[in-house]
Amino acid sequence: MLEAHARAGIRNRLLQKIGFDDWDLIGPHLEAVTLRERQTLETHGRPILHAYFLESGVASVMAVDTEDRRIEVGVIGLEGMTGVPLIMGDARAQYCTYMQIAGSGYRIARDALCHAIAESESLRTLLLKSAHGFMIQTAHTALANGRAKLEQRLARWLLMTHDRLTTNALPLTHEFLAAMLGVRRAGVTVAIHGFEDRGLVTARRGQLTLVDRAGMEQVAGSFYGVPEAELQRLFGEA
Amino acid sequence: MLEAHARAGIRNRLLQKIGFDDWDLIGPHLEAVTLRERQTLETHGRPILHAYFLESGVASVMAVDTEDRRIEVGVIGLEGMTGVPLIMGDARAQYCTYMQIAGSGYRIARDALCHAIAESESLRTLLLKSAHGFMIQTAHTALANGRAKLEQRLARWLLMTHDRLTTNALPLTHEFLAAMLGVRRAGVTVAIHGFEDRGLVTARRGQLTLVDRAGMEQVAGSFYGVPEAELQRLFGEA
């Protein structure tokens, strides 16, 4: 439950953009939550109970097949929300979504969200644009997975995650990076050494600090940036 | 322009599912079109002028980056429609969409489609589900691109295309298959030889004939099938 006067402190870009009239449909149903590392927000094949608007932290969306092979298809932070299928009219999760970096946010129950979407065209338009932005991200993940080298994909991932944090220190193990990208843990280790050698990052056990963001963008090349630019276009500059 | 009584012959699954009341919003604006091989339906960065409901043939949706690297993120046939961004409230194409296998269909102008979606909730729900199905396909393309071998990805692609045709003969060159998958042409040639050796396909210049579909499904393993099952679930059996 969030009073109207509490809106001022909200950092989530989507919640910020909800119009005054629409706020009554959403605000009163929001529940503040802290989100631990590895906390599951959606499980593949199970109903989606809540959509989460993140205020901090990063969530990963993983596609899964019937042999439990998985790979990340997108990341979500304070620019968006989880529960995209709800917006598309489906209450079942196709993906596993969980917190990659701990944080906090607000969540809204499925029914309240669906009701709000049904009631307000402007709200629906807003959330659909957000879902569309996520789709574009997924498409470019497919592109990067098919064409980029491990190093480029890793750079892209670090940049996308960095975009969603306020610090340069990313609390991540090589193991989990490897799981995200669908590659070997050892491969990630070697790639990170390459980054360190070039002064792009400094690494400590369980932590990566981005030192030279511009350099990292050079490594990622044009595998990074298109979805970000599209999001900018969809939502205008702010 | 399509009269109500002409609906009987329509094969497109989405058009078939449009309710009687909604048909007035769509049917009168449909224009029958034949679609040549390589015909472009949407161009990356340009406005989307029409959405296409395919009756036959297969369209490919390609993600493109700023260095013109590209890869297919989904295929569309008589089960769906092109112009997904229109449904999401965006009139600009992020992708290049063009006919991979010639066919025919109906198209509707952007404004007519957007108007229809704004007017009818049931129609909106239907088309959103279709867009969602496409999203799932894209996510699994990302999974296959990241984790599958060339041979498995090729098998997956052939199966998805075969699903959308009424014949076992696929008019495709190795060159174009390679472009779709983002791999070498020579790699496709070798993989197809493997299929021939196992009696899964027969090949002629510019044509592949699927002989043993079950065998091909075995090769693709669980990289094929999840989006198809989800589409089934979303739209029920028919």
Place this chain on the structure above:
DNA sequence: CCTATCGGGTACGCTTCCGTACTGAAAAAG
């Protein structure tokens, strides 16, 4: 019919990345 183009077969060296596995160090648990 002749010619140009296109699609396919094949080869070679090379890069990338995998599978696996062992090690030591850091951190957490007791």
Place this chain on the structure above:
DNA sequence: CTTTTTCAGTACGGAAGCGTACCCGATAGG
């Protein structure tokens, strides 16, 4: 403080696929 667990460093052989390139036969165009 000690033990256990987690995380990272490293190595080696091998598979997969790339870039490139050359050749030939099939088809299309003149």
